[in-house]
Amino acid sequence: MKKIVTAAVVAAAVLLAACGKEGTPPPKGPQPSALPSYRVESGAGITGSSTLDAARSRGHLVVGAKEDQPYLGQKNPATGQYSGFDIEIAKMVAADLGFAPDRIEFRTIASANRETALQNGQVDYYVGTYTINDNRKKLVGFAGPYYLAGQSLLVRRNDATINGPEDLDGKKVCSAAGSTPYQRIQKDYPKARLIGYDSYSACVDNLITSQVDAVTTDNTILMGYAAKVPDELKVVGPLFSQEPYGIGTPRNDTVLRGALNDALAHHEENGDWRKAYDATLGLSGVPAPTPPPIDRY
Numbered sequence: 001m002k003k004i005v006t007a008a009v010v011a012a013a014v015l016l017a018a019c020g021k022e023g024t025p026p027p028k029g030p031q032p033s034a035l036p037s038y039r040v041e042s043g044a045g046i047t048g049s050s051t052l053d054a055a056r057s058r059g060h061l062v063v064g065a066k067e068d069q070p071y072l073g074q075k076n077p078a079t080g081q082y083s084g085f086d087i088e089i090a091k092m093v094a095a096d097l098g099f100a101p102d103r104i105e106f107r108t109i110a111s112a113n114r115e116t117a118l119q120n121g122q123v124d125y126y127v128g129t130y131t132i133n134d135n136r137k138k139l140v141g142f143a144g145p146y147y148l149a150g151q152s153l154l155v156r157r158n159d160a161t162i163n164g165p166e167d168l169d170g171k172k173v174c175s176a177a178g179s180t181p182y183q184r185i186q187k188d189y190p191k192a193r194l195i196g197y198d199s200y201s202a203c204v205d206n207l208i209t210s211q212v213d214a215v216t217t218d219n220t221i222l223m224g225y226a227a228k229v230p231d232e233l234k235v236v237g238p239l240f241s242q243e244p245y246g247i248g249t250p251r252n253d254t255v256l257r258g259a260l261n262d263a264l265a266h267h268e269e270n271g272d273w274r275k276a277y278d279a280t281l282g283l284s285g286v287p288a289p290t291p292p293p294i295d296r297y
Helices: 003-019 050-058 085-097 111-119 180-188 200-208 219-228 254-269 272-279
Strands: 061-065 073-075 104-108 140-149 151-156 172-176 193-197 214-218 233-236 243-250
Touching (some): 073 085, 085 272, 111 140, 151 180, 151 200, 180 214, 200 214, 254 272
Parallel strands (some): 172 214
Antiparallel strands (some): 140 243
């Protein structure tokens, strides 16, 4: 996944929004009243996890997260509170481990430092658009996946001419210069008029002001932008790639990984996963997908 690029460009998006740049959607977050609450289990039956033993000893979980991804993982600079779909995933599985929301310390960890943070015990688990792949499995463990993301397209709400990548011939398509999404359009859709900027926020500004026809990157990031101004923007088309998001864990703590998988299955079945999605990413207007099968490796 485009981990370094994504973190940088979304951070730029938040900064631009805070500065009130013309065209940039204003910052806002999920409404607390719409978020589900999660029944806290005792967690006493989960034994044999050194990670959980350490968390119980300190009295709280430490969860790694993103702070600059709208409707996924975003930190309110005024209150220090985190919100978004990934944050809700972290809370719901924590409840099954025996930890209420007030016993979770969220810690922002940059994408490049995720594996190190899990290996060194800086965080107990990590939830933040963390794509599961074989190379990462050599370093850390993964519960899930809990969401299947991929590259997609963001267009203006009233544009009926672009419904997928096959409609990009002759269209101005914007992405972060040199990023994986940029390169994929360049290679697979050469008839598109590709435009590169330093940030996705610049692309969104130009989309809103009709200077470009579409913006492309991970659909989750695009959905965050669409959720800010659903009357102006929408996400369209099939995914160009597959990015299964998982919960990162210490590699050898199989007990924790199994407990997290059980928790994900539980909250998918009881409707909490859907409620959390609807209150966050669902504000983009994209209906909740079916959660991907959990890989209990």
